[in-house]
């Protein structure tokens with residue numbers, strides 16, 4: 147048995163598991179193969195999924211999948227790529243979605259200056275609108291950030307004057323500016339498969355400064371499969387590879403990391419269902 151297989155057996159024995167804190171399982175090819183996706187989660191001790199929406203229609207889809215399975219939850223929001231299509235009248239529909247008990251967070255929201263699919267000003271406006279919503283509804287947020295740390299931190303500081311914002315930096319990219327903000331403001335840092343990539347020296351370097359009480363794992367499936375699945379369609383079950391990589395990186399057991407990440411999740415979201 148490989149080291150990972152042994153660790154998975156131990157997790158099973160102790161009833162421990164990981165949460166994939168960021169996936170898009172309603173995206174194809176995962177959406178048409180949900181039974182298989184969930185069966186694979188069971189095998190790899192992935193006991194919970196937070197399924198993420200990227201615009202209004204997509205958020206409805208993300209939630210409808212979450213409502214079919216007790217251990218799947220949803221986040222609803224507008225991805226910076228989709229910010230140009232956001233209409234202010236949609237806000238009421240989002241508010242309605244957020245009332246659903248399966249919606250844990252508002253996201254993914256943020257800025258993306260790498261692809262720049264939408265003008266920066268529009269991205270910033272929409273980001274602010276959703277931060278406002280998160281503050282007024284007291285909901286955690288899931289932040290997407292790509293080559294936009296300075297503006298993100300500027301806006302977050304502007305909006306977080308009372309320190310009420312809480313949430314997750316998704317797919318942490320190793321940027322020190324956002325890391326410092328996140329640590330100062332009680333945010334969690336979620337690592338995706340790219341932390342396992344050979345060239346991701348910057349992410350691993352910054353990871354050394356992330357305390358355990360802030361660490362989470364995610365897949366961002368169907369994208370960004372971790373080594374040894376790199377290049378394949380990603381799925382929540384593969385979060386175990388990122389978890390194992392991080393456990394080895396930090397010099398802790400997979401059991402310890404499972405306990406730590408679960409504690410971090412319950413601090414942010416309270417008691418949740420498990421597969």
Ligand SMILES: [Zn+2]
Pocket residue numbers: 168170198254366
């Ligand atoms: Zn995503």
